[in-house]
Amino acid sequence: MMTTPRSPAPRIAIACAVLLLSACTELRSGTDRELDSGLGDRDAQLDLDASRDLGAPFDAALDLGRDDLGSDDLGAADLGGTDLGATHLAATDLGTLDLGVVDLGPADLGPPELGPPDLGPPPCGNGIVAGPETCDDGFTQAGDGCSATCFAEPGFSCIGAPSVCSYTATYAGAPVATADMATVTVTIGASVSTCLLRTLSMSHAWNPNHTAAGDLTMDLLAPSGAAARLMTGGGSPFDTRDLRGPYDFGASGAAWPPTGTASPIAAARYLRSSLSALLGTPATGMWRLQVLDGFAMDSGSIFEFSVTFTCETR
Secondary structure: OOOOOOOOHHHHHHHHHHHHHHHHHHHHOOOOOOHHHOOOOHHHHHHHOOOOOOHHHHHHHHHHHHHHHOOOOOOOOOOOOOOOOOOOOOOOOOOOOOOOOOOOOOOOOOOOOOOOOOOOOOOOOOOOOOOOOOOOOOOOOOOOOEOOOOOEOOOEEEEOOOOEEEEEEEOOOOOEEOOOOEEEEEEEEEOOOOOEEEEEEEEEEEOOOEOOHHHEEEEEEOOOOOEEEEEEOOOOOOOOOOEOOOEEEEOOOEOOOOOOOOOOOOOOEEEOHHHHHHOOOEOOEEEEEEEEEOOOOOOOEEEEEEEEEEEOOO
């Protein structure tokens, strides 16, 4: 009996099915493969399964399969739309961190307003009259016309800066008549504390007039007793000019007695250097104008007499 050889077709079919199932399994479980590189060519895929021992029939099937499978394309495994590529991490919504608005107000960074420093009232004694001061002679000791707090002392008038404070003592009584061949005295007082004379002037006037200037000798006596000669007649009968005034005697002015024959002698300021002998002496006390009429016949009355002085500052 003749044996008919079996056809290899069933084995080939089985081998193909096993290979296909193996490929699909590898694709599904291939978390350790780079799937986005595809299956590659068919020979490379088959090499991945070479370690599987399918027996000789399968080896034979592989040998036979190259021609029988031909250019059959097993195609890319259908992974059911599962995207094994880049892992998609959904954006985590952490919400909005609301810190609110911190209201610090408007930032005013303009230039600082320093303004003038408040140094309080200006110091007394700096020689500058400021604020409530009525004087400032550059010193702070009272008794010179400007007080220790820079206010004019009673009886003084202060001008300028540093201030110069002057005091005037004036006779306010009835006219004092002269008598022939006699001496009369007109007295005024000054209360100026510890003032020492710095400058000095005096003034006098006559009413009724004395009709002969040459008859009279006149002296100014300070509170200390020191005397300054103002005019000398000596009983000269040749100077018959009238005395009226006012005549101011001081550290500057015209010479006394003026020359000429005009009558009366003009009111003016006259130089009397003799007054310098009184400077530096105390100013407070009694001032005296002393007049000697040394010739008979002519007379007159002292109507006005004053002394003006400034004090040494300290």
